[in-house]
Amino acid sequence: METGRLEAFSDGVIAILITIMVLELKVPHGTDWNALRPMLPTLLVYLLSFIYVGIYWNNHHHLFYATRELDGVVLWANLHLLFWLSLFPFATAWMGENHFAPLPTAAYGGVLLAAAIAYWILQSTIIARHEANAAIREALGQDLKGKISPALYAVAIPLAFVSPWISNALYVLVAALWLVPDPRIERRIMAVANAPRANPAPERARADER
Amino acid sequence: METGRLEAFSDGVIAILITIMVLELKVPHGTDWNALRPMLPTLLVYLLSFIYVGIYWNNHHHLFYATRELDGVVLWANLHLLFWLSLFPFATAWMGENHFAPLPTAAYGGVLLAAAIAYWILQSTIIARHEANAAIREALGQDLKGKISPALYAVAIPLAFVSPWISNALYVLVAALWLVPDPRIERRIMAVANAPRANPAPERARADER
Amino acid sequence: METGRLEAFSDGVIAILITIMVLELKVPHGTDWNALRPMLPTLLVYLLSFIYVGIYWNNHHHLFYATRELDGVVLWANLHLLFWLSLFPFATAWMGENHFAPLPTAAYGGVLLAAAIAYWILQSTIIARHEANAAIREALGQDLKGKISPALYAVAIPLAFVSPWISNALYVLVAALWLVPDPRIERRIMAVANAPRANPAPERARADER
Amino acid sequence: METGRLEAFSDGVIAILITIMVLELKVPHGTDWNALRPMLPTLLVYLLSFIYVGIYWNNHHHLFYATRELDGVVLWANLHLLFWLSLFPFATAWMGENHFAPLPTAAYGGVLLAAAIAYWILQSTIIARHEANAAIREALGQDLKGKISPALYAVAIPLAFVSPWISNALYVLVAALWLVPDPRIERRIMAVANAPRANPAPERARADER
Numbered sequence: 001m002e003t004g005r006l007e008a009f010s011d012g013v014i015a016i017l018i019t020i021m022v023l024e025l026k027v028p029h030g031t032d033w034n035a036l037r038p039m040l041p042t043l044l045v046y047l048l049s050f051i052y053v054g055i056y057w058n059n060h061h062h063l064f065y066a067t068r069e070l071d072g073v074v075l076w077a078n079l080h081l082l083f084w085l086s087l088f089p090f091a092t093a094w095m096g097e098n099h100f101a102p103l104p105t106a107a108y109g110g111v112l113l114a115a116a117i118a119y120w121i122l123q124s125t126i127i128a129r130h131e132a133n134a135a136i137r138e139a140l141g142q143d144l145k146g147k148i149s150p151a152l153y154a155v156a157i158p159l160a161f162v163s164p165w166i167s168n169a170l171y172v173l174v175a176a177l178w179l180v181p182d183p184r185i186e187r188r189i190m191a192v193a194n195a196p197r198a199n200p201a202p203e204r205a206r207a208d209e210r
Numbered sequence: 211m212e213t214g215r216l217e218a219f220s221d222g223v224i225a226i227l228i229t230i231m232v233l234e235l236k237v238p239h240g241t242d243w244n245a246l247r248p249m250l251p252t253l254l255v256y257l258l259s260f261i262y263v264g265i266y267w268n269n270h271h272h273l274f275y276a277t278r279e280l281d282g283v284v285l286w287a288n289l290h291l292l293f294w295l296s297l298f299p300f301a302t303a304w305m306g307e308n309h310f311a312p313l314p315t316a317a318y319g320g321v322l323l324a325a326a327i328a329y330w331i332l333q334s335t336i337i338a339r340h341e342a343n344a345a346i347r348e349a350l351g352q353d354l355k356g357k358i359s360p361a362l363y364a365v366a367i368p369l370a371f372v373s374p375w376i377s378n379a380l381y382v383l384v385a386a387l388w389l390v391p392d393p394r395i396e397r398r399i400m401a402v403a404n405a406p407r408a409n410p411a412p413e414r415a416r417a418d419e420r
Numbered sequence: 421m422e423t424g425r426l427e428a429f430s431d432g433v434i435a436i437l438i439t440i441m442v443l444e445l446k447v448p449h450g451t452d453w454n455a456l457r458p459m460l461p462t463l464l465v466y467l468l469s470f471i472y473v474g475i476y477w478n479n480h481h482h483l484f485y486a487t488r489e490l491d492g493v494v495l496w497a498n499l500h501l502l503f504w505l506s507l508f509p510f511a512t513a514w515m516g517e518n519h520f521a522p523l524p525t526a527a528y529g530g531v532l533l534a535a536a537i538a539y540w541i542l543q544s545t546i547i548a549r550h551e552a553n554a555a556i557r558e559a560l561g562q563d564l565k566g567k568i569s570p571a572l573y574a575v576a577i578p579l580a581f582v583s584p585w586i587s588n589a590l591y592v593l594v595a596a597l598w599l600v601p602d603p604r605i606e607r608r609i610m611a612v613a614n615a616p617r618a619n620p621a622p623e624r625a626r627a628d629e630r
Numbered sequence: 631m632e633t634g635r636l637e638a639f640s641d642g643v644i645a646i647l648i649t650i651m652v653l654e655l656k657v658p659h660g661t662d663w664n665a666l667r668p669m670l671p672t673l674l675v676y677l678l679s680f681i682y683v684g685i686y687w688n689n690h691h692h693l694f695y696a697t698r699e700l701d702g703v704v705l706w707a708n709l710h711l712l713f714w715l716s717l718f719p720f721a722t723a724w725m726g727e728n729h730f731a732p733l734p735t736a737a738y739g740g741v742l743l744a745a746a747i748a749y750w751i752l753q754s755t756i757i758a759r760h761e762a763n764a765a766i767r768e769a770l771g772q773d774l775k776g777k778i779s780p781a782l783y784a785v786a787i788p789l790a791f792v793s794p795w796i797s798n799a800l801y802v803l804v805a806a807l808w809l810v811p812d813p814r815i816e817r818r819i820m821a822v823a824n825a826p827r828a829n830p831a832p833e834r835a836r837a838d839e840r
Contacts, residue, residue: 005217005271007635012225012432015642020233022716023650027723031731050716054709058702061635072268076389079264086232086260093237101241179706215427215481222435222642230443282478286599289474296442296470303447311451425637425691432645440653492688496809499684506652506680513657521661 003064006078010060013082017089018053021046024093042096045108048175049092052112055178056085059119069129077122084115105167106160112171113153120146149174213274216288220270223292227299228263231256234303252306255318258381259302262322265388266295269329279339287332294325315377316370322381323363330356359384423484426498430480433502437509438473441466444513462516465528468591469512472532475598476505479539489549497542504535525587526580532591533573540566569594633694636708640690643712647719648683651676654723672726675738678801679722682742685808686715689749699759707752714745735797736790742801743783750776779804 025042028035060081067074091111095104123143156170235252238245270291277284301321305314333353366380445462448455480501487494511531515524543563576590655672658665690711697704721741725734753773786800 005221008218008638009221009225009267011635011639012222012642013229015639016226016229016646018712019643019646019650019716020229022719023233023653024237025720027654027720027727031724031728031733033733036733036737047713050709050713054706057639057709058705061705075268075271076264079260079267082228083257083260086229089232090235090237094241097237098241103241103243103246107246215431218428219431219435219477222432223439226436226439230439233443234447285478285481286474289470289477292438293467293470296439299442300445300447304451307447308451313451313453313456317456425641428638429641429645429687432642433649436646436649440649443653444657495688495691496684499680499687502648503677503680506649509652510655510657514661517657518661523661523663523666527666 003067003070006070006075007064010064010078010082011057014053014057014060014085017085018050018057021049021053021089021092024089024096041099042093045092045096048171049088051175051179053085053088055175056081056115056119059178063123063126067126067130069126071129074122074125074129077118077125081115081118081122084111084118087111088115100164100168102161102164105164106157109153109157109160109167109171112174113150113157116146116150116153120150145177148177213277213280216280216285217270217274220274220288220292221267224263224267224270224295227295228260228267231259231263231299231302234299234306251309252303255302255306258385259298261385261389263295263298265385266291266325266329269388273333273336277336277340279336281339284332284335284339287328287335291325291328291332294321294328297321298325310374310378312371312374315374316367319363319367319370319377319381322384323360323367326356326360326363330360355387358387423487423490426490426495427480427484430484430498430502431477434473434477434480434505437505438470438477441469441473441509441512444509444516461519462513465512465516468595469508471595471599473505473508475595476501476535476539479598483543483546487546487550489546491549494542494545494549497538497545501535501538501542504531504538507531508535520584520588522581522584525584526577529573529577529580529587529591532594533570533577536566536570536573540570565597568597633697633700636700636705637690637694640694640708640712641687644683644687644690644715647715648680648687651679651683651719651722654719654726671729672723675722675726678805679718681805681809683715683718685805686711686745686749689808693753693756697756697760699756701759704752704755704759707748707755711745711748711752714741714748717741718745730794730798732791732794735794736787739783739787739790739797739801742804743780743787746776746780746783750780775807778807 025039025046028039088111091104091108095101095108098104123146152170152174156167159170160167235249235256238249298321301314301318305311305318308314333356362380362384366377369380370377445459445466448459508531511524511528515521515528518524543566572590572594576587579590580587655669655676658669718741721734721738725731725738728734753776782800782804786797789800790797
């Protein structure tokens, strides 16, 4: 089973998610600055969620670029990730419309945490299918950001009931962590992905050419 | 005619369907737990429908992975399936918003039943075009789950007027049946799909490489 | 310039159009048959529009399967077609919600007519770029259905003010004309598309393999 | 890293944007001409935005057709462009529903300006990664339209508070500038893109064939 259709399907879902969030930006009723001002928090949350979905797309892209083995469990681990990503528009709208109230802020963190765990499950599932390939395991395995992020979300969720601003600062911090380019890791993953495989089964080789 | 564009188009439609269902999750007006509680049934139905659409995507993926012959009848059998899948968001929202009332529960089952029949028609159409290829017919033909599922839906629909909970239990049961990995069948389909074809027409061979 | 990305983009737009029409199916407020009954016309119009968009996708698929030459004019002729197709959800919802009132019925015909003309422009633009290839011109050129359909729409539009039912009968008739399989033409187009090209430029040949 | 998945993802986002703008066309409540008349400005703005998104898709298509080098910075420059494009439906609806009031007209210009700057950043990022390839730099570099457009938007934004009609005339003018076919430039870009590369790394060569 090749990764082409799984990647295309995931791209489709992520492209739709990143786009339909904008449908939650209700057109203001007035035409002056006062009508636009209450939209500011919604716009900021939209920007944050756009960046998060962009980060997931980038990581997904890297993950499957290096992936050769695919089966039903990987398909469902991927759908599990897409399920939690699909709740981003809902969590975004709820937090944005309520101007960062405690429970919506915690719920936003909950969706972030669930998506991070789902990504970790997907990544582990894929690594387990590449046991023999030490290079891929090494490239994907030392995933420091992937370990810090859920910890920060888990801290941010209860803090939302103390001050939602602390939680949101943590969400922005995690996004910034991922945004900072990390050419060293990128180069390593590319090196692994492009390395000549020892004995690619003929079928695998064909799938690569797609 | 190659399957590439049909698969891409179907992936697009299914990706949109699995995603726009979340647009029916209306953002609650309050910001406390009481505002979230009435959303619970909607969230559960959304989860169930997400899994169903995921199952259809997986099966569609397998079905066309093994398919070589394509004509106008297959295109329309595929669009017929997509039509019934496209009613999932509507059926999901109606059942979720009305907290599993009898008629919406029966309507949900009706859409599930129609999609299952449409899938069976599509599969039969494809098998008929591979008459010569006994292996494909064998791999796709002994489709036990595909026969049990519509029967269970047909039982669940009238039972919705007795107790919607029985119907929903049956819907969950069928989804679980499909979710349970079945590596034996998967391996067989893959084996067939990857088997060297006896005399692939040159055109077919080229299409495979896409 | 290869057709791959144009086809993928068009598939994306058409997949979205065929899917978002279902968003116009407002979830009924009640949970009994009376709540469902006023939805019947909307559902029927949705079915008709689904079939029309499906027909356009099929024809688009065939048209570009045979196409080798692409330039900015073809890109815009294609976007022009997509523009009119994008008005289908609007026209569908207006006619469905108003139970086939005269003006919405005429407007629906107007959108059908505009899309048919846009398709004809796109097809002519492509044929003009294949002047040298008599076979393609022949296969695409004798497009009887493509000539009858706009004439029937043009008749149906004013008749909507006499009786919307006549107009709708004509819309259904045209859809049926296209749905009836026509394996003779299909085989001819495929034969042309798969025929060895006389002197494919190396670049074209590579693009074909995509 | 090959451009295939980035192009597919961008196509998905742009296809959705160009399509969901139509969801802002609220179905009129009446069924006569009076019900349709207030929709006229909305329809005109929709047409203008459709053309703008089409222009961006065309340019994006050309830009990546000539691109060989891709890294995390290009991915984010591309997502940055998609972010501003994703605000088109919002800006379109606000200006259309308010019949070209000053602030919404200026906001529309602001989104156009931001998207133009984002496109310029993306293009510069790509050119910087092709330093060695003088031909690509030349083909993409003398981008007269790309320099005039933001200047005209920057003029149009403050003028919206004098007369929104001047601003809208400028928006239409810029769109027309891009719509006019420019076969000379198109031919040059194609020539560069198809030129045999001096020493394509084996990996690049494979990616091209996708």
